[in-house]
Amino acid sequence: MKSDPFELARKKMVEQQIISRGIKDKRVLNAMMKVPRHLFVSKNLMNQAYEDHPLPIGEGQTISQPYIVALMTEALGLKGNEKVLEIGTGCGYQTAILAELCDRVYTIERIPSLSIRAKDTLTHLGYDNVEFKVGDGTLGWPEAAPFDGIMVTAASPKIPQPLIDQLAMGGKMVIPVGDRLTQDLLLIERVPEGIKKTSLGGVRFVDLIGKWGWQE
Ligand code: SAM
Numbered sequence: 001m002k003s004d005p006f007e008l009a010r011k012k013m014v015e016q017q018i019i020s021r022g023i024k025d026k027r028v029l030n031a032m033m034k035v036p037r038h039l040f041v042s043k044n045l046m047n048q049a050y051e052d053h054p055l056p057i058g059e060g061q062t063i064s065q066p067y068i069v070a071l072m073t074e075a076l077g078l079k080g081n082e083k084v085l086e087i088g089t090g091c092g093y094q095t096a097i098l099a100e101l102c103d104r105v106y107t108i109e110r111i112p113s114l115s116i117r118a119k120d121t122l123t124h125l126g127y128d129n130v131e132f133k134v135g136d137g138t139l140g141w142p143e144a145a146p147f148d149g150i151m152v153t154a155a156s157p158k159i160p161q162p163l164i165d166q167l168a169m170g171g172k173m174v175i176p177v178g179d180r181l182t183q184d185l186l187l188i189e190r191v192p193e194g195i196k197k198t199s200l201g202g203v204r205f206v207d208l209i210g211k212w213g214w215q216e
Pocket of ligand 1: 094
């Protein structure tokens with residue numbers, strides 16, 4: 001096997017940024033240890049791929065900070081047999097982490113060039129359990145619903161109703177909700193009485209733009 005020059009950087013990222021901040025799910029830690037994050041950013045940013053901050057991916061968008069990816073993923077509590085919807089494919093890094101941890105990922109991106117590039121990267125890496133769509137993710141993916149998990153990787157002023165409707169009973173959704181500068185990262189669980197909300201802390205994400213998000 002070809003050796004990976006970034007393996008040590010990835011190990012340090014997991015130990016110093018993720019385990020040290022309290023992420024415990026072994027499957028999440030293994031996925032973060034395995035997925036080559038440097039292959040999801042442009043060549044000139046590869047050396048920064050494992051640093052403790054987001055990075056630009058073009059089109060004014062970003063790849064999230066590693067810890068935030070781990071925190072959001074752990075919150076979904078994936079065991080391996082789930083169907084997960086992701087809103088905001090971006091460069092596809094979070095998509096790859098989800099693809100490692102569940103049965104099938106449905107991912108939606110509104111910017112066609114990002115979706116195409118993410119699909120290329122994931123295909124090149126051998127992921128065959130991901131469905132891609134270009135469009136407004138605030139509408140969800142009704143034909144494939146219900147979902148056991150929904151991950152929204154852009155910030156919304158409110159929880160889009162179609163996403164609540166497409167969450168299976170017992171399913172979990174992670175979404176940053178707030179204004180355009182800061183948001184609360186919410187874990188939403190669908191329970192027989194309705195929905196249960198838990199705050200996972202303050203975050204700052206790019207805008208979720210669409211019918212049920214921000215207007216352009
Ligand atoms: N998870 C991504 C990754 O690993 O690169 C990071 C995603 S970035 C923080 C948020 C993404 O959400 C952007 O690519 C943006 O274009 C996309 N986005 C914003 N509004 C959207 C919508 N309504 N539907 C789908 N994607 C949307």
